[in-house]
Amino acid sequence: MSLSKRKNATQPKSKKPITKVASSQGTAPASIRSNAHLLNEYPSADWFKKFRKAILKWYESNQRRLPWRDDPIPYKVWLSEIMLQQTQVATVVDYFNRFINKFPTIIELANADEQTVLSMWEGLGYYRRARNLHAAAQKVRDDFGGIFPDDFESVLSLPGVGRYSAGAILSIAGDQKLPILEGNTYRLHARLLALHDDPRSRGSESLLWQFAEDLLPTKKCGAFNQSLMELGSEICKPKKPLCQCCPVIKNCAANQLDMADKLPIKSKRRKFVRRHDALFFIENRGQVWVRQRKQGEWWAGLWDFARFNVSEVAETAEKSPPNERLQNHLEAELGIQLKSHPKILMTINHAVTHHKIRLDCYWIKAKFPDAGKQGFKQVTRNELSELPLNVTARKLLSMIEKSC
DNA sequence: AAATCGGGGGA
DNA sequence: TCCCCAGATTT
Structure with missing residues (x-):
């Protein structure tokens, strides 16, 4: 199977997913030897042997x-890996249990409505993960006979699965010898190697994928990969590593150089x-205005109340005072009096990636126009509790429910 | 190579 | 406040 599109920049392009470097241990592969990222020598075969046993x-x-x-x-490991993308373990646990309870099998997930998913x-955030997960479940149902695939290329072809997740799923669920590289291991490896560079940089990234592959034992690769992440999370922490x-x-x-708390370079x-x-x-x-957020918008697929950027509104009507501008905008945009x-x-106050947002929430009474403008529709408060909302909308709603 | 996509936890 | 989290995808 060939990939119709590149999944990410680090994805191997050849049919064979991971480049083999024969006996690279002891002497660094050319890709590593040729750069000056390491303060130390590349580890020896004996180093790798002792490391695997100890961890x-x-x-x-x-x-x-x-x-x-x-x-x-595979289904549970896959689900956990998607939920854990950029999300802490403690946050994921309850979501995972509820999700498995609601969708016990891939087929049940595939057959569910996207709204329910x-x-x-x-x-949990990053809602594209949920939409990709749902689409991937349907792909497993339709293209893989309902069985989660067990080859790297097929797993990689699932939406939302990149090189890290494919390696993690197949090593953890099937003990396949595939490397992983993520937040914990970027940091762990940067310290193990005394990497004198930002581990997220282009050159470091390829070096660290190579290192992650050299690290792998011949068996128990699932436990081994998890041990790397567990160590990174619990011992080799970002600040004050134990x-x-x-x-x-x-x-x-890094420890030998007394630099563990100085690395990685941020x-x-x-x-x-x-x-x-x-x-x-x-x-x-008793009816409330809501709309479903469109593809390409924040919180795509989720429902939301009427929301505007105050600065943008201000630019179009500089003369009036802030409240009046907003009110005029509201009337023009939604066709209401x-x-x-x-x-x-x-x-x-909340944050969306690199945005810090102040959100002023207002209540108004208004009649719904005959033709719903801007994709708005009206629902009862009861129906509202069933719709997927973003966190701020949900927070506001629960505040309103509490005070009434 | 850089931007985008949420939200929370902890110091 | 700031940093970081078992990243993937798009531009």
Whole structure:
């Protein structure tokens, strides 16, 4: 099977997914030897042998008990890996249990409505993951006979699955010898190797994928890959790593150089953009205005109340005072006549990736126009509780329900 | 190579 | 406040 599209920049392009470097241990592969990213020598074969033994032994008695570890079938491992993308373990656990309870099998997930899937995802963020998960389940149902595939290329072809997730799923669920590289292991490896560069940079990334592959034992690759992440999460932490408790302290170049807390080199962070939004909870005789957010918008697929960017509105009408501008915009945009001034309910400060948002939430009473403008429709508060909402909308709603 | 996509937890 | 989290996808 050939890929019709590239999944990500690090994805191997050849049919054989992972480039084999014969006996690369001891002497670094050319790709590594040719750069000066390491403060130390590339590890020897003996180093790799001792590392594998020590970390696997540590993992046997130190692994956390997690729901997806009880029964590591491909479906559960896959689901856990998608939920864990850029999301902490503690956050995922309850979502995972609820999700498995609601959709016990891939087929049941595939046959579900996307709205139901999104509802189960509500609050977890990165909602594209949920839509991709649902689409992938349908692909498994339709293209793979309902059986989660067990070859790297097929797994990689599923939407939402990149090189990390494909390797993680197949190693954890099937003990396949495939490397992983993610947040924990970028940091762990940067320290083990004393990587004198940002591990997320282009050159470092390829070096670290090679290292991740060289690390793999011949068997127990699932436990081994998990042990790397577990160690990174619990011992080799971003701040104040617990080096005195580390089972592979003797393997750590950063520790030997007394630089563990100085590495990895952190990349420059893009600064936040401030943003001022206004939300309108529009109600009339028990009916509330909502719309489903479109593809390409934030929270695509989720439902939301009327929401505007105050700065953009201000640009189009500079002369009037802020409240009046917003009100005029509201009337023009939604085709409604306000019976009263919007009443401020609450202000929510939140963040969406690199945006810091102040959200002023207003309540207004207005009659729904005959033809719903801008894709709005009206629903009862009861129906509202069933729709997948973004966190701020849900927060506002629960505040309103509480005060009435 | 860089931007985009949420939300929460912890210091 | 800031940093980080078992990343993938698009531009």
